[in-house]
Amino acid sequence: MAVLSDDANGAGARLTLVGRDQAPLAVRALFPAGEDPSNITRALAGSPDTLALLAPLLGHAMNPTTVDLATKEVVVLRVSALNRCDYCVPTHEVAARRAGLPDEAVAALAGPGRAEAGLTEAQRALARFCDQVVSRCGAVDDAALAEMRAHFEEHEIVELTVLAGLITMLNYVAGLGRLPLDPRTVAAR
Amino acid sequence: MSHIADQVAEAIAEGRLGPRLWLYSNYHCNLACSYCLTESAPGVARRELPAEAMRRAAAEAAGLGFRGVGITGGEPFLRPDLPALAAELSEALPVLVLTNATLFGGDHIHRLDPIRGRDVTLQISLDAATPPANDPMRGPGNFERVIGAVPRLLERGIGVRIATTLYGQSDEDLAAVEDLVAALGIAPEDHVVRPTVARGRAVTEGLGEPAGPEDLPAEATVTADGLFWSPFAPTVRGGRLDTDLLVSRQTAPLEAGLRALVGLLGAAPLAEATRFR
Numbered sequence: 001m002a003v004l005s006d007d008a009n010g011a012g013a014r015l016t017l018v019g020r021d022q023a024p025l026a027v028r029a030l031f032p033a034g035e036d037p038s039n040i041t042r043a044l045a046g047s048p049d050t051l052a053l054l055a056p057l058l059g060h061a062m063n064p065t066t067v068d069l070a071t072k073e074v075v076v077l078r079v080s081a082l083n084r085c086d087y088c089v090p091t092h093e094v095a096a097r098r099a100g101l102p103d104e105a106v107a108a109l110a111g112p113g114r115a116e117a118g119l120t121e122a123q124r125a126l127a128r129f130c131d132q133v134v135s136r137c138g139a140v141d142d143a144a145l146a147e148m149r150a151h152f153e154e155h156e157i158v159e160l161t162v163l164a165g166l167i168t169m170l171n172y173v174a175g176l177g178r179l180p181l182d183p184r185t186v187a188a189r
Numbered sequence: 190m191s192h193i194a195d196q197v198a199e200a201i202a203e204g205r206l207g208p209r210l211w212l213y214s215n216y217h218c219n220l221a222c223s224y225c226l227t228e229s230a231p232g233v234a235r236r237e238l239p240a241e242a243m244r245r246a247a248a249e250a251a252g253l254g255f256r257g258v259g260i261t262g263g264e265p266f267l268r269p270d271l272p273a274l275a276a277e278l279s280e281a282l283p284v285l286v287l288t289n290a291t292l293f294g295g296d297h298i299h300r301l302d303p304i305r306g307r308d309v310t311l312q313i314s315l316d317a318a319t320p321p322a323n324d325p326m327r328g329p330g331n332f333e334r335v336i337g338a339v340p341r342l343l344e345r346g347i348g349v350r351i352a353t354t355l356y357g358q359s360d361e362d363l364a365a366v367e368d369l370v371a372a373l374g375i376a377p378e379d380h381v382v383r384p385t386v387a388r389g390r391a392v393t394e395g396l397g398e399p400a401g402p403e404d405l406p407a408e409a410t411v412t413a414d415g416l417f418w419s420p421f422a423p424t425v426r427g428g429r430l431d432t433d434l435l436v437s438r439q440t441a442p443l444e445a446g447l448r449a450l451v452g453l454l455g456a457a458p459l460a461e462a463t464r465f466r
Contacts, residue, residue, distance in 0.1 A: 024435040025402060025418060026449050049437050049449060 015177035018045035026052045039179045040087065040170055058170075061163045067156050069099040074123050075160050077109045078130040079167045087174035088167070090181055094188045122151035126160065133164050193444050196451045198254030200407075205454045207408030208256040209285065210443075211420040212243050214271065218264040220289055222314075223326045224356055224396045226389035228425040229263045236263075236413045236430075240274050242441060246411050247281040249443045255409075261287040261420055266300075276303040283308040287352070290314075290338040291331065298341055310348035312381065313339065317358060318365035326356065339373045350379040356396050388424040388431065402434060407454055409447060415439070416446030418453075 017039055018024075023031040026048045031037050037045075044051040062072060073096040080088035089110050096106045105118030108127075115127035125147040132140040138161065148157050200206035216236040218229035247258050258278050265271050265286050275284050290313040293301060313335055317323040320332040342349050351370050353363070363382070370380045385397035386405075405419040414430055415438040417423045422434030436453060437446035 018432065022432045024432050025453055026436060028433075046432075047438055048432075048435060049439055049445075052449070 012180050013039070013043070013177055015043045015173075015179075016046050017042040017177075017179075024048035027055070030055055036183065038091070038182050039177075040174055043173060043177045043179060058166060061159070061166050065159065066153070067159060070096070070101050071123065071126065072160075072163060073099045073101060074109060074115075074119070074126050075130055075163045076167050077106065078115060078127050079134060079164045080171055081110045081112075082131065082134045083168055083171040083175075085171035085174050087179040087181065088171055090189065091185050094185055125151050129160075130164055133161060134168070193448050193451065194253045197447055200451060200454050201254055201256070205407065206450070207406055207419075209259045209408060210246065210250040210255045210257070210282075211259040211261060211408055211410040212238055212246060213262060213410065213412035213420075213423060214238050214243065214260050214265045215263040215268055216425065217267060218262065218289070219267060219291060220264070220328045220331070222328065222390075223394045224354060224385040224391040226386060226391065226421060226424045227263065228390045228428070233425075233428075237268070238411065238413050240270055242411075242413075243274060243278060245441060246443050247278040251281040253443065253447065255282060257283045257285060259285045259287065259420065264289055264292070266292045272301050272303040275309045276307045279304075279308045283310070285310050285312055285350070287312045287314075289327070289331070289335075290342075291334040293338045293341070294334060298338075298345070301342070301345070301347060305345055305347060310350060311342060312350040312352050314354065315351050315366065315370070316353050316356070317362055318369045322358070322362060326354075336373075339375070343374060349373075349375060350381060351375050352381040352383070355382060355384045386421045388421065389426050392426060402453075405434075407450065409443075409450055411440045411443070411446075416443075416450060418450075 019042065020031045020033070020037075023045055027045050030041055030045070030051070041051070044054065062076065063069070064072070073092060077089065077092040077096050080092055093106050093110055096109065097103065101109075102118040105115075105123070108115040108117045108119065116124050119127065129140060129144050129148050132144050145157075152160070197206065201208050214237065216227050216229055217231060217233050218225070219231060221230035243260075250258060258281070260271070260275060260278075266288055268274075271286070275286055278284050284307075286309065288311050290311065314327065315323065315332075315335050316326055317332075323332040324330065339349055339351075351373075353366050355363075358366075367377070367380065371377070385391050387397035387399045391397040400421060402418055405421050408419045410417040410420045410422060412423045414423065414435070416436045418434040418436055422431070424431045437449040439445035439449075
């Protein structure tokens with residue numbers, strides 16, 4: 001079913017959720033036929049200039065690079081949980097499981113306590129790093145950085161920190177828009 | 190010359206981008222035509238483009254290689270500042286104003302004094318050669334007002350073009366309009382005939398032909414809401430602005446939005462259609 005602007009899926013949203021019918025030219029490729037774009041994409045489409053620039057950056061940041069997808073989902077889910085994003089947390093609980101993180105790891109990352117259960121050593125270090133990146137605006141202590149260096153190359157630490165920032169930005173937009181969950185998230189829960 | 194200016198000039202020269210920059214001065218109108226793309230009527234949201242924004246856009250357009258400015262709406266002459274503003278913009282580029290010509294009766298014609306002797310042409314809508322054929326779509330009395338206005342404009346040296354919108358008129362009807370236009374002293378090349386586009390109120394009324402970016406020639410169009418693909422793009426339906434043919438929210442500087450438009454020109458098939466003019 002084609003997603004139309006502000007249809008029933010958008011009930012409760014505080015920002016216009018642009019559907020395929022109204023997708024601006026510059027971002028129309030992000031609204032392929034037969035595939036429902038996420039509500040965060042639909043909200044960002046209200047500013048096509050922004051979305052057109054963001055899409056390739058987010059694609060690079062959130063997809064596997066020298067850092068695998070499960071590791072990236074640790075950052076996305078943990079940062080979204082710290083920022084209390086009601087849209088991003090359930091969305092990425094699903095995505096994190098799909099990326100191979102076990103249920104107990106997903107629950108720990110999304111929960112209020114330390115994230116350790118079900119995570120590898122590197123992922124635990126990364127979760128602790130994320131806690132400090134968010135609470136200290138990036139100025140993590142030397143121990144947290146040293147722990148990261150034991151598991152990741154410096155360029156990867158840069159990339160993961162940028163990812164934390166990008167996710168925070170999306171958390172803000174999702175919070176502003178009070179975005180409802182995507183149907184596919186609801187179906188997968 | 191900046192890189193983007195080169196690209197715009199090249200696209201215009203190659204016919205991939207229309208040579209005229211369109212400005213939507215406002216969306217309200219004293220009429221409420223059945224096929225209106227923008228649901229314009231007296232009470233609608235005005236969405237006015239500020240005069241300063243229009244001045245800046247026209248000046249920038251001249252530097253970017255555009256060859257003209259088109260002002261449309263809504264009915265542009267509902268804006269008190271429009272005649273003087275059009276005259277001012279014509280110092281940058283030749284100006285074409287799309288109007289229903291119903292606001293120039295009697296002494297009101299003197300409102301147009303600022304554009305006399307300037308490079309400002311009025312494009313006036315006229316769909317049929319008789320009131321019973323013309324007025325159901327455009328409103329009672331429309332035919333007589335237009336026929337009354339044209340000679341008075343020409344007497345004052347104000348350039349006039351006539352635009353006829355097609356919505357099922359017979360060949361005979363069309364021939365009659367052509368004869369009437371000729372009788373008014375308008376050259377055939379100054380008579381524009383185009384189909385109704387199925388957007389805005391035309392859709393609600395079951396009129397017109399669907400038109401996407403592949404059908405509509407690219408003509409940069411600035412509104413209060415952003416830069417659009419074509420003057421047929423920033424339409425309104427059910428009171429909501431269509432964004433499917435929105436290119437960029439950036440119009441000041443114009444260059445910022447045009448960068449996005451030029452990017453799309455490369456990807457989009459060249460619109461052969463000259464029907465939608």
